[in-house]
Amino acid sequence: SILAANGHGVNLWVRDPETAAAINLDRENSRYLPGKELPEGVNATDSLEEALAEASMVFVAIPSKAFAEVLEQARQWVPDGTLVISCTKGIYADGFLLMSELLHQYWPHTRIGVLSGPNLAKEIVEQKFTGTVVASADDELCQTVQEALSCDYFRVYDNPDIYGVELGGALKNIYAVASGMAAAIGVGENSRSFLITRALAEMSRFAVELGANPMTFLGLSGVGDLIATCTSNLSRNYQVGFQLGQGKSLEEAVEALGQTAEGINTIKLVADKAAELDVYMPLATALYQVVYHQQPLEIVIQQLMSGEYKHDVEFQSGSNG
């Protein structure tokens, strides 16, 4: 919507031809954003060739599970040197890969960046003020995306730390699930800010172990998106957590949502990776026990509250771990 409103011709690829026709006719995507008008400049199509062949910039927002499969199908229609920006906030299980890494693997002939920040879709389409981050080592790509997407309600910042920005977007989903769960059992406001702050500590600790810059986590794609998704019931990850906290099974909670909640897979992938790398991630590990091994929430909370003493702030001189 923003690209079209900024005067760009936009092709939106959707799999189902009926949905494409309905979007073009009604200017609305009735399943995902009912009642929200899509600008005239958005042309929906079920043809990858039509969507991609003439594109100078491609924004990929396929759920992480299907990302690689769609890149493979689409490869032949993507011209050399196309700017490709991943908007997906997840991790690909096979090899623990981020989407930019899949892009390097499947579309090595393109220029790659990622977009991440506090960007709940429903608020963006309602034109509520927010900001985002475009991350890439390619300065020119960042500048092009800033120019293409900035408007009076959307500010676009840049960051060369692509891995940190992308990890921020993927990891915060874990804590949004935890925060939804905490809300369902009626914890207080102190508890919520305690959870969010310790979440930030452990997600940056994990990301640094994987080579990201801890400072990235102070930005919009780190703390910004963490706050948005841990405090809003517009977040699907938060919603799934809320349902789990109310006693629903994982299957029931995911089915009730009927949309993507990346955090559910990310919890497992990150808990396993943290164990493999020996990174201290008590919240992610505890959540994994609750969600995948039916550990009672009260017991897990008690264990978290009685863990060994730790420093408040890491990554400063004289304190570690």
Ligand SMILES: NC(=O)C1=CN([C@@H]2O[C@H](COP(=O)(O)OP(=O)(O)OC[C@H]3O[C@@H](n4cnc5c(N)ncnc54)[C@H](O)[C@@H]3O)[C@@H](O)[C@H]2O)C=CC1
């Ligand atoms: N919805 C939001 O507020 C935001 C979502 N994201 C990220 O964007 C990614 C996608 O999320 P949403 O669009 O919200 O998910 P969604 O579940 O609402 O929709 C995903 C879209 O991908 C399509 N899709 C699903 N499987 C597919 C496949 N195998 N091949 C092709 N298309 C397929 C669906 O039909 C749907 O159109 C996620 O990684 C999410 O974290 C990022 C920022 C905001």
Ligand SMILES: O=C(CO)COP(=O)(O)O
């Ligand atoms: O990443 C998002 C907002 O920035 C969307 O969060 P959910 O996927 O939890 O809805």
